[in-house]
Amino acid sequence: MLELSPTELLQELKPIFYPESIAIVGVSTSRPNAASGWVSGLVHAGFLGSIYPVNPRGGEMLGLKIYPNLTAIPGHVDYAIISIPRQIVPRILEECAAKKVKFAHFFTAGYSELGDTTSRSLEIEMIQKARQGGFHIIGPNGAGSYCPESKIPYAPTGLMGESGTVSFLTQSGGIGNTFIGSGIARGIKFSKGISFGNGVDLDGTDLLRYLGADPKTSIIGAYFEGAGNGRQLLNAMREVSKAKPIVMLKGGRTEVGSTVVKSHTGSLAVSSAIWSTALKQAGAIEVRTIEELVDTLLIFQQLGRWHGRNIAIASGFAGGGGGIAVAAGDICSEAGLTVPQLSSQTLEKLTKILGLVGSILHNPVDVSQADSKPATLEEAFEAILSDPVIDMLIIQEDIGILLVQSTKEDVDTINSSLINLKNKYNKPIVIVMPPSINEPERLQTEHQLAQGSIPVFPSMERAARAISRLSQYSGPDASYRG
Amino acid sequence: MLELSPTELLQELKPIFYPESIAIVGVSTSRPNAASGWVSGLVHAGFLGSIYPVNPRGGEMLGLKIYPNLTAIPGHVDYAIISIPRQIVPRILEECAAKKVKFAHFFTAGYSELGDTTSRSLEIEMIQKARQGGFHIIGPNGAGSYCPESKIPYAPTGLMGESGTVSFLTQSGGIGNTFIGSGIARGIKFSKGISFGNGVDLDGTDLLRYLGADPKTSIIGAYFEGAGNGRQLLNAMREVSKAKPIVMLKGGRTEVGSTVVKSHTGSLAVSSAIWSTALKQAGAIEVRTIEELVDTLLIFQQLGRWHGRNIAIASGFAGGGGGIAVAAGDICSEAGLTVPQLSSQTLEKLTKILGLVGSILHNPVDVSQADSKPATLEEAFEAILSDPVIDMLIIQEDIGILLVQSTKEDVDTINSSLINLKNKYNKPIVIVMPPSINEPERLQTEHQLAQGSIPVFPSMERAARAISRLSQYSGPDASYRG
Numbered sequence: 001m002l003e004l005s006p007t008e009l010l011q012e013l014k015p016i017f018y019p020e021s022i023a024i025v026g027v028s029t030s031r032p033n034a035a036s037g038w039v040s041g042l043v044h045a046g047f048l049g050s051i052y053p054v055n056p057r058g059g060e061m062l063g064l065k066i067y068p069n070l071t072a073i074p075g076h077v078d079y080a081i082i083s084i085p086r087q088i089v090p091r092i093l094e095e096c097a098a099k100k101v102k103f104a105h106f107f108t109a110g111y112s113e114l115g116d117t118t119s120r121s122l123e124i125e126m127i128q129k130a131r132q133g134g135f136h137i138i139g140p141n142g143a144g145s146y147c148p149e150s151k152i153p154y155a156p157t158g159l160m161g162e163s164g165t166v167s168f169l170t171q172s173g174g175i176g177n178t179f180i181g182s183g184i185a186r187g188i189k190f191s192k193g194i195s196f197g198n199g200v201d202l203d204g205t206d207l208l209r210y211l212g213a214d215p216k217t218s219i220i221g222a223y224f225e226g227a228g229n230g231r232q233l234l235n236a237m238r239e240v241s242k243a244k245p246i247v248m249l250k251g252g253r254t255e256v257g258s259t260v261v262k263s264h265t266g267s268l269a270v271s272s273a274i275w276s277t278a279l280k281q282a283g284a285i286e287v288r289t290i291e292e293l294v295d296t297l298l299i300f301q302q303l304g305r306w307h308g309r310n311i312a313i314a315s316g317f318a319g320g321g322g323g324i325a326v327a328a329g330d331i332c333s334e335a336g337l338t339v340p341q342l343s344s345q346t347l348e349k350l351t352k353i354l355g356l357v358g359s360i361l362h363n364p365v366d367v368s369q370a371d372s373k374p375a376t377l378e379e380a381f382e383a384i385l386s387d388p389v390i391d392m393l394i395i396q397e398d399i400g401i402l403l404v405q406s407t408k409e410d411v412d413t414i415n416s417s418l419i420n421l422k423n424k425y426n427k428p429i430v431i432v433m434p435p436s437i438n439e440p441e442r443l444q445t446e447h448q449l450a451q452g453s454i455p456v457f458p459s460m461e462r463a464a465r466a467i468s469r470l471s472q473y474s475g476p477d478a479s480y481r482g
Numbered sequence: 483m484l485e486l487s488p489t490e491l492l493q494e495l496k497p498i499f500y501p502e503s504i505a506i507v508g509v510s511t512s513r514p515n516a517a518s519g520w521v522s523g524l525v526h527a528g529f530l531g532s533i534y535p536v537n538p539r540g541g542e543m544l545g546l547k548i549y550p551n552l553t554a555i556p557g558h559v560d561y562a563i564i565s566i567p568r569q570i571v572p573r574i575l576e577e578c579a580a581k582k583v584k585f586a587h588f589f590t591a592g593y594s595e596l597g598d599t600t601s602r603s604l605e606i607e608m609i610q611k612a613r614q615g616g617f618h619i620i621g622p623n624g625a626g627s628y629c630p631e632s633k634i635p636y637a638p639t640g641l642m643g644e645s646g647t648v649s650f651l652t653q654s655g656g657i658g659n660t661f662i663g664s665g666i667a668r669g670i671k672f673s674k675g676i677s678f679g680n681g682v683d684l685d686g687t688d689l690l691r692y693l694g695a696d697p698k699t700s701i702i703g704a705y706f707e708g709a710g711n712g713r714q715l716l717n718a719m720r721e722v723s724k725a726k727p728i729v730m731l732k733g734g735r736t737e738v739g740s741t742v743v744k745s746h747t748g749s750l751a752v753s754s755a756i757w758s759t760a761l762k763q764a765g766a767i768e769v770r771t772i773e774e775l776v777d778t779l780l781i782f783q784q785l786g787r788w789h790g791r792n793i794a795i796a797s798g799f800a801g802g803g804g805g806i807a808v809a810a811g812d813i814c815s816e817a818g819l820t821v822p823q824l825s826s827q828t829l830e831k832l833t834k835i836l837g838l839v840g841s842i843l844h845n846p847v848d849v850s851q852a853d854s855k856p857a858t859l860e861e862a863f864e865a866i867l868s869d870p871v872i873d874m875l876i877i878q879e880d881i882g883i884l885l886v887q888s889t890k891e892d893v894d895t896i897n898s899s900l901i902n903l904k905n906k907y908n909k910p911i912v913i914v915m916p917p918s919i920n921e922p923e924r925l926q927t928e929h930q931l932a933q934g935s936i937p938v939f940p941s942m943e944r945a946a947r948a949i950s951r952l953s954q955y956s957g958p959d960a961s962y963r964g
Contacts, residue, residue, distance in 0.1 A: 032887075157886040172805020174798060174850075181882040181918045225808060251805060256821045257812035260844055264804035289813060289943050290916070316656060322746035323654020323733055326707060330739035331771060339738045362742050368656075400663040404639040405514075434772070435917075435940075436663045443921055458917075458940075461771050 001205045001232045006213035013202075013210045015102045016138065017147040017192045019078035021050035023070055023101070025092060026084040029059050034107055035083040036061065037156030045151040045160045050075055070095040081144060083107040083156075086122065093126060097133025104130065106140035107156075107173075111198055112266035113141060127200050141265060142197025143173030146180065148190055149216070154180050155195070164189020166297050167214065168221035169207045171197060171265045172251065175223045175290060183294050185443075187450025188301055191216045198265050203228045205236045212240030219300045220244055221293055222284075225251040226267020227275075234282045241283030245473050247296045248284045250275050285469055295457060295466040302455040303428045306470050308391025310340045312384045315396040316368035317377065317414075324396050325364035328432075328460050332394070335464035337471070339363055342387050349383040372405045374413040381418065385425040392428045394463060399445055400436025408441065415445060419452035431456045432463050483687045483714045488695035495684070495692045497584045498620065499629040499674045501560035503532040505552055505583070507574055508566040511541050516589055517565040518543065519638030527633040527642045532557055552577040563626060565589040565638075568604065575608060579615025586612065588622035589638075589655075593680055594748035595623060609682050623747060624679025625655030628662065630672060631698070636662050637677070646671020648779050649696065650703035651689045653679060653747045654733065657705045657772060665776050667925075669932025670783055673698045680747050685710045687718045694722030701782045702726055703775055704766075707733040708749020709757075716764045723765030727955050729778045730766045732757050767951055777939060777948040784937040785910045788952050790873025792822045794866045797878040798850035799859065799896075806878050807846035810914075810942050814876070817946035819953070821845055824869055831865040854887045860899040867907040874910045876945060881927055882918025890923065897927060901934035913938045914945050 004012055022042060026035035039053050043062050052073045053066045060066060067073050070080065070092070080101045082092055086108050096104045111123040123140070130137045138144055146154035148163040155177055161184035170176040173195040180193065191214070194207055204224055211217045220240065227233050237246055252261035253272035261267050279286045287293050313328045315321035332339050342350075342363050350361050353376060354369040365384065370376035385393055395418070402411055422429045431449055433442055433456050446456040457463035486494055504524060508517035521535050525544050534555045535548045542548060549555050552562065552574070562583045564574055568590050578586045593605040605622070612619045620626055628636035630645040637659055643666035652658040655677040662675065673696070676689055686706055693699045702722065709715050719728055734743035735754035743749050761768045769775050795810045797803035814821050824832075824845050832843050835858060836851040847866065852858035867875055877900070884893055904911045913931055915924055915938050928938040939945035 037886075157883050170805070172808070174803050175805035175809065177883050178806060178880055178916060181880070182916055185882075185917060185919045185921070223805060225805070249809075251808035251812065253812045254815035256815045256846070257808045260804070260808045260811050260846055260848075263844065264808055264848075288816070289941065290809060291941050291943065321656050322742070323652070323657035323705060323707070324660060326654070326733035326739045326742045326746055327657065327731070327772060329742050330733065330735045333736035333738045334770070362745065364738070364742055366742075366746070398660055398663070400667075401639050401659050404519075434660060434664055435667060437667045439667070439921060439925055459771065459773050461773065 001203065001229065006209060009206070009210050010213045013206070015078040016145050016194065017152070018150050019049055021052065021075055021078050022047065023052040023054055023073060023077045023080040025054040025070065025080060025082045027053040027055050027061060027066060029061055029066070033083070034156040035081065037158065038081050039064065041153035041156065041158030041160070042151070044158060045153045047151040052077065070099040070101065073099065077101045079103045079105065079145070081105050081107065086110040089122070090125065090129070093129040093133065096135055097129065101135050103136050103138055105138040105142070105144035107143065109141040111140050111200070113198060113263050115263060115266070123198070123200055130201055137201035138194070139197040140200065142171070143176055143195035146190065146193035154193065159184065162189045163191065164301065165191055165216065165218040166221065166301050167191045167211045167217040167219070168193045169204060169211065170195045170223040171199065171204070171225045171267070172223055173197065179221070179223070179290050179293060182290070183297065186294055186298055186456070187447065188294065188298055199228060205229065205232045208233070208236050208240060212236070212244065218244055219297055220246045221297045222246060222248045223251060223293070224248065225261045225265045227270055230270070230278070234278055237279070237282035237284050245300050246284040247287055247293055248279055249287050249290065249293045285473060291462065292465065295462050296469050298455050299466040299470045302450070302453045303470060306392065306428060308427070309338050309471070310389055311337050311392045311394060311467070312342065312387070312390045313339060313364035313394045314367050314381065314384060315364055316366040317372070317395060317397045317402060321366035321368045321396070325366045328394070328396060329364045331460045332464045335468045337464055337468060340389055342384065343389050346383055346387040350380060353379045353383060372402060372410070374410050374417065377414055378417040378421070381421055385421055385427055390427065392430065392467070394430045394432065396432045396460065398436065399433055399442045400438045403438050403441060411445065412448070415449055419449070419454060422454060429454050430463055430467065432460045434458060483685065483711060488691060491688070491692050492695045495688070497560040498627050498676065499634070500632050501531055503534065503557055503560050504529065505534040505536055505555060505559045505562040507536040507552065507562060507564045509535040509537050509543060509548060511543055511548070515565070516638040517563065519640060520563050521546065523635040523638065523640030523642070524633070526640060527635045529633040534559065552581040552583065555581065559583045561585045561587065561627065563587050563589065568592040571604070572607065572611070575611040575615065578617055579611065583617050585618050585620055587620040587624070587626035589625065591623040593622050593682070595680060595745055597745060597748070605680070605682055612683055619683035620676070621679040622682065624653070625658055625677035628672065628675035636675065641666065644671045645673065646783065647673055647698065647700040648703065648783050649673045649693045649699040649701070650675045651686060651693065652677045652705040653681065653686070653707045653749070654705055655679065661703070661705070661772050661775060664772070665779065668776055668780055668938070669929065670776065670780055681710060687711065687714045690715070690718050690722060694718070694726065700726055701779055702728045703779045704728060704730045705733060705775070706730065707743045707747045709752055712752070712760070716760055719761070719764035719766050727782050728766040729769055729775055730761055731769050731772065731775045767955060773944065774947065777944050778951050780937050781948040781952045784932070784935050785952060788874065788910060790909070791820050791953070792871055793819050793874045793876060793949070794824065794869070794872045795821060795846035795876045796849050796863065796866060797846055798848040799854070799877060799879045799884060803848035803850045803878070807848045810876070810878060811846045813942045814946045817950045819946055819950060822871055824866065825871050828865055828869040832862060835861045835865060854884060854892070856892050856895040856899065859896055860903070863900065863903055867903055867909055872909065874912065874949070876912045876914065878914045878942065880918065881915055881924045882920045885920050885923060893927065894930070897931055901931070901936060904934070904936060911936050912945055912949065914942045916940060
C-alpha cells in the first residue's frame with residue numbers, strides 16, 4: 001500500500017485515468033493482436049492525448065507512426081500498455097525506466113498465477129525494476145485502465161460507454177469485460193475503472209482509496225479474488241464506504257472457485273464466511289453474481305440514496321396483471337420489502353379510475369382495466385404515487401404484450417409520463433420489463449427510461465433484490481446494514 | 483373433477499385443443515376489443531376450422547360474417563370464446579345450451595374473485611346452466627386454450643410459436659402471456675396450454691390429468707393459485723409426475739401475494755410450507771419465479787432426461803476467461819452441482835492445444851488462449867467432451883466480446899461445431915450467453931443453438947439452477963428428489 005494521504009494519492013495516480021500520452025507496446029501490423037486492438041480502440045474512441053504504438057520493426061498503423069522502442073518516442077509517456085511475451089518483459093522494464101514512464105500496465109500474463117518458482121522470481125524482478133526505475137506497475141495479468149471521460153476504452157475489445165459516476169476495480173479483466181458490457185447495455189455510466197490482475201505493485205487497497213478520494217466517483221463496484229493485505233483493505237473499505245457504497249463480488253467462495261483463483265491471479269483463498277463477515281463489518285455490500293453486481297450499481301446510480309420503506313407495485317400495464325401482481329407480491333415479500341395497504345383515499349381514486357370488475361385494488365395493484373390507455377394509466381400511477389404512505393413504485397411493464405395492444409407512440413407517451421410523475425412526486429419508479437419477442441423495442445424503451453433515471457430490471461426477482469440492497473445501505477445511518 | 487379414465491378424458495376434452503369450429507362472442511367492428519383480437523389472431527395464425535364472430539349488430543370483419551347470436555351460426559360450434567360484460571352472460575349461457583356448444587370459455591371476469599354475494603351466485607348460476615345444457619365451462623376469468631398444432635394463438639394478444647412437447651396450465655392469463663412470450667423467445671415449443679382462471683367447472687385436476695394422458699405432451703408447466711380439491715390435485719400430480727416432469731409455480735406464497743390471490747381467482751390461501759411439502763411428495767418440481775419456470779421447462783425440452791453427474795465448465799471463449807471461470811465454479815458449486823477434476827489425459831491434451839501460460843487448466847477451464855479461433859476452440863471442447871469423467875459441458879459464450887474479435891461467420895462456425903460435438907459424444911452442452919450491447923446477434927445465435935437442442939441461459943446462476951433441477955428429477959428412479 002502506498003503511504004499517501006487521499007489528496008496525494010489522487011495526484012499520484014491521476015495519469016492512470018487522465019494520461020497525456022499512451023504508448024502501446026507489442027502492436028503488430030501483420031495480424032490482429034491485443035496491443036493493436038488497444039491502438040484501434042483509442043483511435044476510434046477519440047483519445048485526445050498522444051498515442052504511440054511500439055514494435056521493433058517500426059512501420060505505421062491507422063495513420064500513426066510505430067516506434068521501434070519506448071525510448072525512441074519523442075514526447076513523454078504517462079501510461080504504457082504492454083502486451084508482449086513475458087521473456088521480453090525485462091528489456092521493456094529497462095526501457096520504461098529509461099523513458100521515465102509513469103505507469104506501466106502489463107496485460108502480459110504468466111507470473112505468480114502459474115505457481116512455479118521461475119514465474120514467481122520474474123514477478124519479483126518486475127517489482128524491483130519498477131521501484132528502481134521510479135515507476136508504478138498495473139498488473140501484470142490485468143486489462144488496465146478504463147475512463148470514458150478521457151476516451152480510454154476498456155481492454156483490447158474497445159468497450160466504451162458514456163461518462164458517469166460509477167467506478168470499479170477488478171482483479172479479472174474478463175469479469176470487467178462482461179460487467180462493463182452488460183453495464184453499458186443497462187444504462188450504467190462509468191467514471192473510471194481499473195483491472196489490476198495480480199496487483200503486484202498498485203494493489204486493490206491503493207486503487208480503492210483512490211476511487212474513495214476521487215470526486216467524480218459516487219459508487220464503487222469491485223471484483224476481488226484475494227485480499228492482498230487484508231487488514232489494510234478492510235480499513236480502506238471502512239473509510240470509503242462511509243461516503244460511497246462499495247458493491248463487492250468475491251471470486252473463489254467455494255473449493256472449485258478457489259482452485260481456479262490460485263492459477264488465475266495467484267491470490268490465496270480466504271474462507272467465504274470470513275470474507276462475508278469482514279465485508280459486512282467494513283460496510284461493503286456483498287453480491288454473489290455479475291448480474292447482481294450490475295443490478296446493484298444500476299439502482300444506486302439511478303436512485304442515489306433512498307430513505308423510504310413502503311413500496312407500491314403495479315402490474316397489468318398491458319392487461320392480465322392479476323397473476324403478475326400475485327407473483328410480484330410474493331417475490332417482494334420474500335426479498336424482505338414492505339408492500340403495505342394503500343390508503344383508503346387512494347383505493348377510492350383507483351376504483352373511480354379503473355372500475356371494480358376485473359381490477360385488483362390492493363397493493364400490488366392490477367391496472368389491467370386501464371386497457372393500456374396512456375391517460376388512464378397515468379391517472380392510476382399518479383393516484384398511487386400521491387399516496388403519502390408510498391415511497392416507491394415498481395411497475396411491471398411487459399412490452400411484448402403492450403405492443404400488441406398499443407402503438408409504439410402510446411408506449412413512449414406512457415414512459416414519458418412515468419419520468420414526469422417520478423420528478424413531480426420525487427419518489428423513485430422502478431420498471432420490470434421481461435425480455436420478450438420484441439427485444440429491439442424493449443431495449444430502446446429501456447434506454448429511454450434509463451436516461452430519465454428510471455432503472456429497468458429484466459425480472460421482479462432482480463429488481464426486488466437490488467431495492468433491498470439500496471434500502472439497507474441508505475438507512476438513517478447511511479451505511480450498509482445487510 | 484370429471485370421473486373419467488385417462489383415455490376417456492383425452493376424448494372428452496379434445497375439442498378444447500382440436501376444435502373444428504370456434505365462435506367468438508363479443509367482437510366489435512367499431513373499436514378494438516379482446517374478442518376482436520382473438521378473431522384476428524385466429525385468422526392470422528391460419529386456424530384451419532371455421533371461425534364465427536358473434537355480435538348482435540351483425541356485419542363483417544376480416545372477410546368473415548358476424549353472426550347476431552350463437553344459434554344463428556350455420557355449422558356446429560365446438561368451442562366458444564366469450565368476452566362480454568357479465569350481465570349478458572346468462573343469455574349467452576342459454577345460447578350455448580341451445581346451440582349444443584361443447585366448451586364455453588369465459589374470458590369475462592367479475593365472479594367469485596370479487597368476493598361479494600352477487601358475484602358468487604352468478605358463478606353458481608353459470609355452473610348450473612352448463613350442467614343443464616350439457617356443456618363444459620373454461621374459466622371464467624381465464625385466457626383459454628393455446629395450441630400451435632391447431633393454429634390457435636394464445637389470448638387476444640395472438641401469441642403464436644412453433645409446435646412442440648411442452649404443455650402448461652395456468653390459473654392466470656397474464657402469467658400465461660408473460661410465460662409464453664418469454665418461452666417462445668427462448669426456444670420453448672409448446673404442444674398446448676390452457677388458462678383456466680377461476681376453474682369453476684373444468685379445474686386444474688381435470689386439465690392436469692388430460693395433459694398427463696396426452697401423447698403429445700412430454701413436459702408440463704403449471705401456475706396455480708389455489709388447489710381446488712387439494713387431495714385430488716395431489717393424487718393426479720403423483721400419477722402424472724411418474725412419466726412427465728411437472729414444474730410448478732405457486733402464486734400466493736406470502737401474505738401480500740395471497741391477499742391478491744383472493745381477489746384474482748378467488749382461490750383460498752394454502753400455507754407455502756404445506757404446498758412445498760405436498761408438491762415434493764407428489765413428485766412435482768417447485769419453482770419460485772416465472773423465469774425459473776421458463777428455464778426449467780427449457781432444459782427439460784432440450785436435454786430430455788439426464789442421468790449424468792459430472793460437469794465441465796469452459797469460459798474465455800472470447801478471451802479473459804479466468805474470472806468468469808472462478809465465478810462459474812463458485813455458482814455451480816453453490817447450486818450443488820459436481821465440478822470434478824478432469825482426467826490427466828484431458829489436461830495433457832488441453833496443454834497441447836492451449837499452451838500453459840495464461841490458460842487455466844482446471845475445471846472450470848479457461849480457453850482464452852484459443853484466441854477465439856474456431857478450430858482451436860473445437861479441439862479444446864472435443865478434448866473436454868471426450869473425457870470419460872465428464873457428463874455435461876457448460877460454456878460461457880460472451881457474444882458481445884466474441885464479436886469484437888471474430889466475424890459473425892466464425893461465431894456461426896463455432897456454434898455449429900458445438901451442435902456436432904454434442905451429437906457426436908451424446909453429452910449435453912449448455913450455453914450461458916449474457917445479454918450485451920450486441921443483442922440482435924445474441925438472439926439470432928440463441929435461436930440457432932436452440933434449434934440444435936442446446937439450451938441457452940442468460941446467466942450462469944440460472945443455468946446452474948435449471949441443471950440442478952434436471953439432475954434431481956432425472957436420477958436413477960426417474961422421479962424428482964428435490
